[in-house]
Amino acid sequence: MKEEEKHEINKNGIDSKKQPTEIKPPSPSGHRRMFHTFGQEKEKLKHSRNKLNGWIFSYILNNKYSFIFYLILIVASTAIISINPLLAANIIDFGIVARNYDFLFTFSIIYCFLLVIYIIASFIGQYGLGKVSQNVVFSIRNDIFSQLQKMSMDYFDKRISGDIISVTTNDVDQLNTLISGQVAIIINSIVTIILTIVFMYILNPILATLSLLIIPIFLLMTYLFRKTVIGAFKKTRKTISSVTSSIQENISGVKVVQAYGQEKKAEKEFDKANKANYDASFKVRKIFSTFFPLVQLITNVMTVIILLIGGFMAIGSVSIFGFVVSVGVLTAFITYLSQFFRPFMMLGQLQQILEGSYAASDRILSLLEEEVEIPDIENPKSIDQVDAGEIYFQNVNFGYRFDGNKDSESKKHRMLKRLRKKRTIENPEMIVRMADSLEKLLRNQMSYKDSSSVSSTDTGSGGMGGSSGPAKGSPKMIARTLAMMDIPDVIFKQFSNSVKKVIKEQMKLIEYETSKGYVLKDIDLKVEAGETLAIVGETGAGKTTMIKLLSRFYDVNEGKITIDGIDIKNLKKDDLRRIFGLVSQNTYLFTGTIKENLLYAFNNPPEEIEKKMISVSKFLGLHNFVETLPEKYETVLIENGSNISIGQRQLIAFARALITDPTILILDEATSSVDPYTESLIQDALDKARKGRTTIIIAHRLSTIKNADQIIVLDKETHKIIEKGSHSELLEKDGKYKRLLQMQHKDIIIE
16 A cells, blocks of 8 residues: 555544644654555454444444343343252252242242243343344444445545445444344353352352363363464455355356356356365364364363262262252252353354454444545535536646555655655654644745735735735645655644645645556636537547546546636535536446436426426437337336347436436447447437537547537647647648547548
């Protein structure tokens, strides 16, 4: 993992409240560098266990009274079942042996009554804890999903989708297992051990002390078992992950496998993964098969020893230190002994579940603490101010961040980073001084801007004789230097918000510059309201990237984008994206009816919207196809519309975009995968739909782009706009645009 990304992770969830300026720097050995990588064999927790416990209980506290009540029932049921052997001893000694029928009848009724109470309390306690656990799981999953909706595309670019899904499903289920079942087991085991020891000493301290001598041996065995089985479980989880991945990959790529006749090869690869899982799982089974019979053997040996000693004492009425053993006492003691070791075994196995739950909690909390990289500003402007659709890219630079490839960093950058890291560890006070200087410069810079604006307003002279400018020094240079340092979290938390902001901005820029570089550079482009813009260029030139920046799926590194003169950063993301109608090459349709997909942008659409759906469908030629279906608009689409053709899916996507009546219509290779007939339908509809509407088209086909008001050509090598103009103007230049068209349409004359 790159150094800058570690900075970013450490700064998630920082309290924005400014701390006192006096800072006590930590010792170098105290610098904690804990981060998580999915799939590591040995995981390091980013958060302390105390913090994870607090986080889990913050959800439980939403149901605290219910949780406490159900725990009390669990404790009560455990206490009741622990008392029963003592009652049985009295029934035997004072009822059966003493031939006291009244005592026998009365205590048998009490015994049965306590069993009924135990069953009821245990059922309600277990059921209630399960309900509390489901409430916790429900809340956590909602919070995770809500957090994912806020994350930028950059977040998903850097992560494997399976890992994110695993956090939402497997990790949350792991917590569910802990709260619903294991908490009860922990409480049950601890209470059972304590009460069993107490009742054993009440019955006979001599036999109780003798029984406890086996505990050190048992604890040693439990420790060895846990140490062995944890490693075996890890290997099992790793191999089952390989099996799952193999199945998923073959299902996703089944057409390719069958097309190349590689079924046997796929079977061999799966057999290899499946055999590894079989071996790992069988090893776990062997460990269990060895350990538990061995424990049972030792328990039985101890039981025999207690039976012999207690039996001799009972038969001979032997008293040791004034303690005698009766038949009832011996029976109860053997019962307690049989249940005494079970909690130790359960607690030993529970360690693995606890470790897994901590790891799961750490991953969930890390996701929830991820910083939203594209947040909405506090006081956004109203989207009502955007109605014409004029777009302006002003000196925009952008590059995708690249995750984790150290080879992508320049040698000079790595050397500077190591030097600054070393200086930081030895002189953390230097960081504080630099941050203070940066804050002063930023403050002076703001004061200078304010005074300049006041001065120019008052005098109209542009500030002649006024301040000559901000204080000497470069905030950008200081911020960049700090961004390359390994700043301990305890120090970073105490910086002001303005200092944190500029440091983070420089961190992102450094990542862009030292990884994949820029995709777009010096993009200066204005699209008038109602104009149609076509973007052409080779694959990887940045055509789709421009659309992503306009939709604010990513933020520009430098420069800005405005719509009707408003910086898109000053608009709420939801409002901004509602003014676009986007149709991409890779159309996605949700599982549901055709109608639900067409009206996806609306919640509880009114009747007039449904009427508009029909008219737009007729406008696109989609209606005729839908009417041929048995269920018409209520026909259910499955798996991204796999039960209809690609062209039909594209028509539905186009209709979905037009129904919203977007201010700006965007087509990203929308006709590249459709048949000529569907293309002609879309083209005719596009010619009508783009009139009076700002339209952006990414395409290579001449029929799609030749009527655009403005065409730009992006160059993959320079990442810049190298040609700009109408179709006829660009042909006259005899440049790259004409060469691209000639490569695309070799069989026709370009004119």
